[in-house]
Amino acid sequence: MRAVDIKGGAGPISALHITSVPKPAYTPTQALVKVKAFGLNRMDLLQREGHYPVPPGASKILGVEFSGTIEALGKEATGHFQVGDEVFGLAYGGAYAEFIAVSTKMLVRKPGELSWEECAGIPETWITATQALYLLSHFTPGKSILWHAGASSVSIAGIQLSVADSASAVFATARQDSKCEFVTKQLGATACFNTTTQNWVEEVMKTTAGKGVDIIVDFMGASYFQQNLDAVARDGVIVNLGFMGGTKLPAETDISAFIRKRVTFVGSSLRSRDEAYQGELRDRLVEHALPRFRDGRFKVFVEKVLPWEEVQEAHRLMEENRTKGKVICTIG
Template identity: 65%
Template sequence: MATMRAIDIKGGKGGIDALFINDKTPKPQVDHAKALVKVKCFGLNRMDLLQREGKYPVPPQAPKTLGVEFSGTIEELASESESSFKKGDAVFGLAYGGAYAEYIAVSTHMLIHKPDELSWEQCAGIPETWITATQAMYLIGEFAPGKSILWHAGASAVSIAGQQLSVANGASAVFATARSDEKADFCVKELGAKAGYNTETTDWAAEVQKATDGKGVDIIVDYIGPQTFAGNLNAAARDGRIVNLAALSGTAFKPGMPEPNFGLFVGKRLRFEGSSLRSRDEKYQGKLRDQLHDHALPKFKDGSFKVLIETVFDWKDIQDAHRLMESNKTKGKIICTVS
């Protein structure tokens, strides 16, 4: 059996020190509509930290190797692959897993041709981030021009993408929260948010109400969970949509967390909906790939949309990359190059 190098986890799960490069990893095979891509770069996502610890529900079709977004060149194509791709093409894309490796087998329905205007590192930071933001805004949040929107964790990669999408696509107002003044200011100065709020020092929900003359925001995209739940109910407008993508503050209400007024659900006619991208089928993800390609890619090419990269690591330093992500001090993507 052909082998390759890939990031592996000693014992199958564990802490950062368990990460290592395994040079005896089986090289993936392609069938149906898949391509074999030689990976140039891959992007880190918070789900990688959870999967490393055995705390993430990995889809059944995913390999055990971490990583869902990458850039690279096509080395082989299966018989049912999309006709627009050929061997040698420079591409980037989204996968169910396996990106922390020399090679990845991925459906051509989830690939995009790499533009000359973008680097390998930039392309590896687009797929999961921008597709997740698009899904949250449009498919779940029902965004339309003229609606207002609030992005929690404003300096996270998904919210950085989401704020740019919101401004470019006609939001009446874009708001963001973060855990420091520096990150809140970053959202305003660099991403075009109307206001950014430090959740550690301000009553952000009250400030959103003031900024909207008591109306509230039409869409809230949240990753925090219990800690922001009460504030979300207060900050949302009537008929608002609250989209929950993660629970970084835990999965249960704890003493000291703000108590939610559940009467606001009825009084405001709110909808609270959870969602994830990785668990979706290929057809669903493919539609989002098409939307990214048709609507966002031209703006990447002309520089209107920016892929903000915090740090680029050699993949030999994967432990340092995971430590940086766990620090919660980043503004933008962490990318690894495969050497």
């Protein structure tokens, strides 16, 4: 089969190319899926550069989310799937290819209301947002929440989930006015603060009458660490999912909020989780979000669809941080 490879195993965008590799073998509990489309995620950029370790036993081919048709099934596969079924799903790797072997526990039947491209943009981002909201922050209706990088795909999903499940207020941050406008007008967030022109902590405290927000979901790490502690409410939860702003804190960092405000700080990743944990989140996605995709209450925002021959341009779009939603590549 053909697949996207990286010259030298790691490197810049120019190292990406399509080559011929062996078709993956599938186990008795897996399906072999012929890929129609795959979604890009920031971890793909890090893995391409050699900064994201692949989980043990996972394919070294980039990509964790895809849509396609089942080509073959293992004898012990669950879920009542059949050859020819249209599906989308989450994998530990291998989506930038014509075929992928994946556990049927991580497959979802493709709704007729959604395109191949939309379905390829759901698994990683919506499952990550589901994990952050329900398993890590223990969100309940009536709590307030702030999503950093509000126009990123995970936050786009998280904001929609928060609004639908009756958060008292849904805030976001972004670095461009156009992204802030998108987050409030298209996604229904209460307010979005431009971190390049506004002091977002001051704005949060002003908007919440000095209380702060109950939950903060962060992808920046060190650069927002102090500000998150300043903006979170008493008994609040900060969920850290990334380190786009570094991992080293300055010596003057004030961590008194951990005791003074009784703050909980929790970090997590999805790709390193076992199949049972990911399967639970997949079930939540099917039960909680899929009906809302079908009737249009939830929307998959796709910024750009490119043929996979233009995978370099797709990675370039992600690196420029100008997207509002998913970048998707199609095969065929």
